[in-house]
Amino acid sequence: MGTRTRIAVIGVGNEFRRDDGVGWAVLARLRERAARRPLPPGTVWATCDGDPGRLIGLWEDADLAVVVDAAHAHPGLPGRVHRLELDGGHPAQPQTTSSHGLGLGEAVELARALGKLPGHLVVYAVEGADTSMGNGLSPAVEAAVGPLARTVEREIARYRQTAGRPA
Numbered sequence: 001m002g003t004r005t006r007i008a009v010i011g012v013g014n015e016f017r018r019d020d021g022v023g024w025a026v027l028a029r030l031r032e033r034a035a036r037r038p039l040p041p042g043t044v045w046a047t048c049d050g051d052p053g054r055l056i057g058l059w060e061d062a063d064l065a066v067v068v069d070a071a072h073a074h075p076g077l078p079g080r081v082h083r084l085e086l087d088g089g090h091p092a093q094p095q096t097t098s099s100h101g102l103g104l105g106e107a108v109e110l111a112r113a114l115g116k117l118p119g120h121l122v123v124y125a126v127e128g129a130d131t132s133m134g135n136g137l138s139p140a141v142e143a144a145v146g147p148l149a150r151t152v153e154r155e156i157a158r159y160r161q162t163a164g165r166p167a
Contacts, residue, residue, distance in 0.1 A: 006042040007156055008062040008118065012050045012069040012104070019078070019128030019141045023047070023068040026124075029149040039153070040160055052107035056116050064159045065118035066152055069104055070141075071125035078129035079140035081148055086121040122155055124148060 011027030013020045024047050031045060046058045050069070059065035071082065086108065104123060111117045126148065129138040137145070 006044055006062050007040065007159070008044045008046065008059045008065040009039075009152060009156075010055065010058050010065065010067045011047045012055070012067060013047075014049060016133065016135060018130040018132055018134050018136060019126075019138050020070045020131045021135075022070045022126045022128065022137060022141050022145065025137060025142075025145045026068045026126075026148050026152065029145055030152060033149060033153065039156060043156065050104070050107075052110050055104070055107040056111045056114070059111070059118040059121065060116045062118040063163065064120045064122070064156070066155055067104065067121070067123045068148065068152065069123065069125055070128045070131070073127045076127045076129075078127055078138055079144040080127045081144055081151075082123075082125040082127075084123040084125065086117070086123075120159065124152065 009027065009030060011023030011025075013023040015021035015024045027045060027047055030039075044058075044062075048054050048058060055067070059067075073080070073082075104125075108117070108121070126141060126144055128141055136142075
């Protein structure tokens with residue numbers, strides 16, 4: 001395995017399935033904000049359709065990977081954000097599932113088996129209301145985009161402050 005030297009921020013989903021595009025929308029907001037206030041050097045931005053092989057390729061060799069994805073929850077509250085963290089162990093199992101056929105959990109387990117997990121993985125799963133065909137997020141999910149973009153920025157800043165410090 002190569003030396004980990006970067007931060008990967010990955011928006012997962014399909015922008016043509018309404019709320020399933022929330023990961024892409026958060027990434028777009030982060031890119032807009034980075035034009036005014038750049039994120040640390042070595043930060044890689046990517047969008048992904050959720051394919052486990054592509055996700056693994058995007059986060060492989062990263063010190064920190066932050067993934068934003070849509071989720072289904074039962075019962076659900078559209079716009080509610082769940083934070084899941086993996087740092088050498090197993091992530092807590094949320095009461096949500098990915099909005100894709102194969103979920104992020106499968107990608108994590110495959111990456112674990114292959115020895116290709118990032119050093120630290122944080123997932124933000126946003127509960128959606130509408131994954132029908134079309135563009136645009138539902139109002140509740142759209143309202144979560146800005147605050148979640150700021151949360152991801154803080155996540156990166158916190159990681160940068162603590163990286164390299166003895167535990």
